[in-house]
Every structure is written in structure tokens, then in C-alpha cells.
Amino acid sequence: MATVIKTVNLTKRYGSLIALSNLNLTIEENDCFGFIGPNGAGKSTTIKILATLLQPTWGEARICDHVIGYQSRLIRPLIGYVPDYFGSYEDMVVQEYLEFFAATYNINGIGRTKVVNDALELTDLGYKRDSLVDALSRGMKQRLSIARVLLHNPKVLLLDEPAGNLDPRARIEMRELLKQLQRMGKTILISSHILPELQDLCNKVGIIERGELLFSGPWTDLIKQTQTGTIVRLAVQSRQDEAAQLLAGQPGVQHVSTDNGCLLVTLAGQVRDYSFIPQRLIAQGFNLTLLQEQQANLETAFMQLTRGIVQ
Numbered sequence: 001m002a003t004v005i006k007t008v009n010l011t012k013r014y015g016s017l018i019a020l021s022n023l024n025l026t027i028e029e030n031d032c033f034g035f036i037g038p039n040g041a042g043k044s045t046t047i048k049i050l051a052t053l054l055q056p057t058w059g060e061a062r063i064c065d066h067v068i069g070y071q072s073r074l075i076r077p078l079i080g081y082v083p084d085y086f087g088s089y090e091d092m093v094v095q096e097y098l099e100f101f102a103a104t105y106n107i108n109g110i111g112r113t114k115v116v117n118d119a120l121e122l123t124d125l126g127y128k129r130d131s132l133v134d135a136l137s138r139g140m141k142q143r144l145s146i147a148r149v150l151l152h153n154p155k156v157l158l159l160d161e162p163a164g165n166l167d168p169r170a171r172i173e174m175r176e177l178l179k180q181l182q183r184m185g186k187t188i189l190i191s192s193h194i195l196p197e198l199q200d201l202c203n204k205v206g207i208i209e210r211g212e213l214l215f216s217g218p219w220t221d222l223i224k225q226t227q228t229g230t231i232v233r234l235a236v237q238s239r240q241d242e243a244a245q246l247l248a249g250q251p252g253v254q255h256v257s258t259d260n261g262c263l264l265v266t267l268a269g270q271v272r273d274y275s276f277i278p279q280r281l282i283a284q285g286f287n288l289t290l291l292q293e294q295q296a297n298l299e300t301a302f303m304q305l306t307r308g309i310v311q
């Protein structure tokens, strides 16, 4: 697989603040890379550097082997950057908006009509072509931003929190659109703090906090790396506190906590067999209404890896 995005010791200072510290990222062709971190972690700074809009203080970034800063003019046609804000476009309708941006990429004539129609169709905005841009819902504006960066058919998409502040339905629509773009062969870097979404969408993740990359790779590796003992989720019909006490005293149990009316039982290190849990509970007269192994996910892994410190 060809490397599409590579950063080597990428560092950005704003005065005395180190916003990015020696970031080493590798993103391969057709990856959908989820860039996760709390507010202030350095996600937007990284994406702006990759979009050739911000100079790094130190280190190097390349897109398709072109060096940012020296070969930015070769890089710009290859990338589509969606920032984390959407400007105001008074009195402009959707179709005009896209035609305007197509013109800035020197796409003219019949070619322009075609790319605008294709982008509208792909982002499911064809029925809004005559609507005022400012009157679109946030979800539609986000899709329109993506339509805009697809006009010049870039290889790489740099998306800064495209699902931020979207309602559940708009989030799902955004996710489906991004999956489709990945199937079309795009390489996608998407930043977010909405973890479950990325788990479904991305094949790799990078976890960043306070300008430092804590992990980068397939998220399945992240889960393996951070997972400690097996966790069993269970519920009893009554006397939950008593059940918790009983289980906490069992050899093989490391920790018992409550979550949403259930008990979460973390087993000690290598313990995988949890048949003793229902056995003990039933022997003590508890009615068991739920017993399942808790699947580790990106969220639990992320919580373990980061300490929630924000600059």
C-alpha cells in the first residue's frame, strides 16, 4: 500500500504553547483514519498543516510524497479540506455555491455542470439545489461542504469534525456518505471526539492528547493494547448491592461497578471462565435477568489511554 500522508516529528508552537509535539503519522492509500482527541489536543492544527494552510514550526509533512511548504502547489489539487466552521453565504443558492467553487478550480463549461450535478447527487442534495445556502440545516451544510471539496476529485479528504453538532439522523447520513467516499477509493482523515462513530467508519485511529500522539494504528490493536480483564455485564431482579458485594468477594473478580442499573464485573488478569458468576448468584437465590460479556470498544480504550487533560 502506498503511503499517502506522512508526518515526521511534526511540531507546532504558538508562542510558548506547544500545540503539536513531534507527531509521527502514517496514513496509507484508502485508509479511513480517525483522529481522536479532546478539545485543544491539536487535531485542527495538524489538519490545517496538512491542508497547506499553516506552517509547522519544525518537522516535515508529506502528501503523496510532496513536501508541504515546498510543494504545496502540487498538493492542493490532491486534497479536499473541510474546516470545522461553515461561513455565511448570503443570497447564494446551493447550485451557485458549488458552481462558484468549481470555477475557482478552473472547472468550466459542461464539465462544471457535470461535476456540480455529480457532487449534488452523491451528497443527496439535488433536491436542495435552489435553496439558499444559509437556510440549510447544519447536517445539509456539512454535506454541502463535502460536495464542495469533491468538485476537483481529490485523492485525499481532510475532514475536521464533520459530524460535530449534528443530530442523530444527520450523523448517520454523514457516516454513510463517508463510507461511500471510502468505497470510491478516497483516503480520508477525519477528526472527531465522537468515538462510536469512528469505530464503525475507520480502519485506523490516532489518539492525540496535548499535542502528543498516544497511539496510531488499527483500532483493534488499540483495544487489545488497552484491554485488561474480561468484563461481564449482568443484572439481577432485586438486591443489586448484595449481589455486588457477593461478587466482589469472589476469587477471580478484580472489580465490580454499577452502570445503568447493571453490574459490571471485571475479572482478574487471565480469568476467562465466568461460569462461577451465575452459579454463585443462583445458589444465593438471585434472579438473573442479564448476563453478557462486555465488548471492549473504542470508547473504553480511549478512556483508558487518555486522562482527560485539556490544555
Ligand SMILES: Nc1ncnc2c1ncn2[C@@H]1O[C@H](COP(=O)(O)OP(=O)(O)O)[C@@H](O)[C@H]1O
Pocket: 014, 017, 019, 037, 038, 039, 040, 041, 042, 043, 044, 045, 046, 311
Ligand atoms: N492561532 C492560534 N494561536 C494560539 N494558540 C492556538 C491557535 N490555534 C490553536 N491554538 C492552541 O493550540 C492548541 C491546539 O488547538 P487545536 O489544534 O485547535 O486543537 P483541537 O482541534 O484538537 O481542538 C490549543 O491549546 C489551542 O488553544
Ligand SMILES: [Mg+2]
Pocket: 043, 044, 045, 084, 160
Ligand atoms: Mg479542532
